[in-house]
Amino acid sequence: MSEQAAQPSTPPRPSDFDAVYRGDFTALAHPGQESGAAESGGAPPEFLLDRVPWDIGEAQPVVAELEASGQFSGDVLDIGCGPGENTLMLAAGGHHTVGLDASPAAIEIARGRAGTRGLTKSVEFAVADAFELSGYAGRFDTVIDSALYHCFPEELRQNYTASVHRACRTGARMHLLCFSDRVPEAFPGPYRITEANLRENLAATGWSIQNVRPATYTTAFTRSEFEGRAPAPLVAAVAALESDGQGRLLAPAWLVTAERV
Numbered sequence: 001m002s003e004q005a006a007q008p009s010t011p012p013r014p015s016d017f018d019a020v021y022r023g024d025f026t027a028l029a030h031p032g033q034e035s036g037a038a039e040s041g042g043a044p045p046e047f048l049l050d051r052v053p054w055d056i057g058e059a060q061p062v063v064a065e066l067e068a069s070g071q072f073s074g075d076v077l078d079i080g081c082g083p084g085e086n087t088l089m090l091a092a093g094g095h096h097t098v099g100l101d102a103s104p105a106a107i108e109i110a111r112g113r114a115g116t117r118g119l120t121k122s123v124e125f126a127v128a129d130a131f132e133l134s135g136y137a138g139r140f141d142t143v144i145d146s147a148l149y150h151c152f153p154e155e156l157r158q159n160y161t162a163s164v165h166r167a168c169r170t171g172a173r174m175h176l177l178c179f180s181d182r183v184p185e186a187f188p189g190p191y192r193i194t195e196a197n198l199r200e201n202l203a204a205t206g207w208s209i210q211n212v213r214p215a216t217y218t219t220a221f222t223r224s225e226f227e228g229r230a231p232a233p234l235v236a237a238v239a240a241l242e243s244d245g246q247g248r249l250l251a252p253a254w255l256v257t258a259e260r261v
Contacts, residue, residue, distance in 0.1 A: 021105035059089035074141025080148030084110025150178035182252035184237035207258040216250035
């Protein structure tokens with residue numbers, strides 16, 4: 001059994017993510033987040049998501065930095081692409097990129113953004129099961145996983161990394177960005193991942209780790225949005241996080257680069 005960090009009590013389902021993309025922000029509510037307006041003079045209401053927490057309207061800065069430093073080549077897969085910001089950034093940079101997600105709503109949003117930016121002919125978006133990736137065997141030279149691995153419970157992680165392995169050519173490179181075990185327990189989000197967990201599961205499924213380093217994952221929220229709206233433990237967790245120049249909260253993360261063998 002891989003070393004574990006704090007875990008959500010219930011694994012999120014693909015249908016939960018699809019609901020969030022369709023505007024049902026209760027689908028990923030955590031205990032203590034159920035809504036309910038406070039009565040006049042009472043305690044502030046519990047914090048409830050009112051947007052897609054990972055949709056920042058641009059590529060993740062860490063992913064943009066990887067692209068700027070020449071870490072993408074050949075046919076690129078953005079696995080768990082969501083609304084497609086990383087995919088579109090890579091396509092705009094001249095990379096032949098495929099964005100796959102289990103959520104039909106996410107793919108619909110991504111295709112719409114591609115059309116708005118004139119990138120429809122430069123990128124491919126499709127609904128796909130990350131555990132199967134049927135029709136994509138041996139196709140990709142580079143993979144970006146920006147916040148997908150940490151959505152899966154431990155018993156499914158090797159199934160996932162093995163599936164991505166099958167979709168790649170020998171020598172392909174995967175960049176994996178996920179929440180780390182340094183994320184405060186009270187902060188809402190996915191599974192927290194230890195470095196040991198990444199090393200064990202990737203090595204077991206045919207990946208040679210080249211580098212693991214601490215990084216940050218940029219969220220769509222600012223610290224002030226929690227003040228007066230969230231329970232005290234969540235406010236304290238948010239206070240412990242860093243923020244970027246736009247005030248967006250930065251969740252502690254791991255960035256792994258691994259090679260398919």
